Amino acid sequence: MTTLVMTGRVLRRGIVGLLSLAFGMLIFELVIPPVADSFGGAGGLQPLLESLPPAIQALTRTRPEFIAVSGLAGYLATGFTHPLYITLATAALIGFTARGLAGEMERGTIQLALSRPISRGRVYLPRVFGLLAVTLLLSVSGLLGLLLGMALARPQGELVYSHLVETGLASFFLFWAIGGLSLAGSAAANTTGRAVGWATTAVVVFYVIDYLASIWSLLKPIEPVSIFDYYDPAIALVYGDLPVVNAVTLGSVGLAGVVAGLVIFVRRDLPT
Numbered sequence: 295m296t297t298l299v300m301t302g303r304v305l306r307r308g309i310v311g312l313l314s315l316a317f318g319m320l321i322f323e324l325v326i327p328p329v330a331d332s333f334g335g336a337g338g339l340q341p342l343l344e345s346l347p348p349a350i351q352a353l354t355r356t357r358p359e360f361i362a363v364s365g366l367a368g369y370l371a372t373g374f375t376h377p378l379y380i381t382l383a384t385a386a387l388i389g390f391t392a393r394g395l396a397g398e399m400e401r402g403t404i405q406l407a408l409s410r411p412i413s414r415g416r417v418y419l420p421r422v423f424g425l426l427a428v429t430l431l432l433s434v435s436g437l438l439g440l441l442l443g444m445a446l447a448r449p450q451g452e453l454v455y456s457h458l459v460e461t462g463l464a465s466f467f468l469f470w471a472i473g474g475l476s477l478a479g480s481a482a483a484n485t486t487g488r489a490v491g492w493a494t495t496a497v498v499v500f501y502v503i504d505y506l507a508s509i510w511s512l513l514k515p516i517e518p519v520s521i522f523d524y525y526d527p528a529i530a531l532v533y534g535d536l537p538v539v540n541a542v543t544l545g546s547v548g549l550a551g552v553v554a555g556l557v558i559f560v561r562r563d564l565p566t
Contacts, residue, residue, distance in 0.1 A: 324439040330369055370531060383469055387428060387472050405564070415556065470545065479492040481556070
């Protein structure tokens with residue numbers, strides 16, 4: 295019960311900002327179907343997408359030839375790979391992890407929790423439960439926005455709604471990986487700013503590697519280093535397929551970050 299109470303307290307800090315970012319993701323996904331409908335469905339969007347420079351297509355991970363084959367579902371999937379969708383989720387995850395651990399060490403409030411007869415591991419655990427809750431919230435927000443957009447616009451084309459489960463799981467595993475790595479950085483940092491800086495740098499590096507590898511063959515061999523190489527909501531939404539290697543890799547990265555954060559937090563000297 296103590297762990298659940300502490301988890302609730304961690305989640306309540308900065309809840310307004312967190313919900314605002316989740317709402318932003320919902321609104322962003324909500325407008326995707328109306329945009330498709332305004333162009334007459336995926337068929338009308340294909341010429342527009344083909345006119346985009348290859349660099350812009352790579353930035354948004356848009357493949358006109360894939361959309362030509364997959365139709366409406368292929369276009370809707372671009373909403374889950376758009377930089378804005380990734381940025382909103384990343385901001386929420388990094389903000390939560392940085393505020394919940396490094397932020398408390400910076401303010402000295404972590405000492406209050408540790409003054410009680412509980413281990414550092416018990417203090418760390420609510421942050422992990424909180425991260426899981428935030429990850430689930432962000433994954434569901436995008437799906438809910440898409441469902442609302444489809445109900446409002448009803449664009450031409452076919453969408454298998456059961457494939458939203460695999461799409462949500464694809465987002466969940468990516469967010470879990472980002473959150474786990476961010477939590478490890480937060481456990482090692484003494485200030486919120488440093489934790490945010492480290493986590494943001496890591497995510498940007500991963501994203502840039504994935505982006506450049508798609509347009510520069512010289513970097514293709516190092517593409518698997520990026521966590522974004524294992525994130526493919528397009529095949530999830532179109533075919534209902536979530537490759538096991540993607541789920542296992544992203545899940546393992548997130549778990550490794552969480553475990554590393556625990557080891558660091560348990561062994562480190564806390565700032566006074």
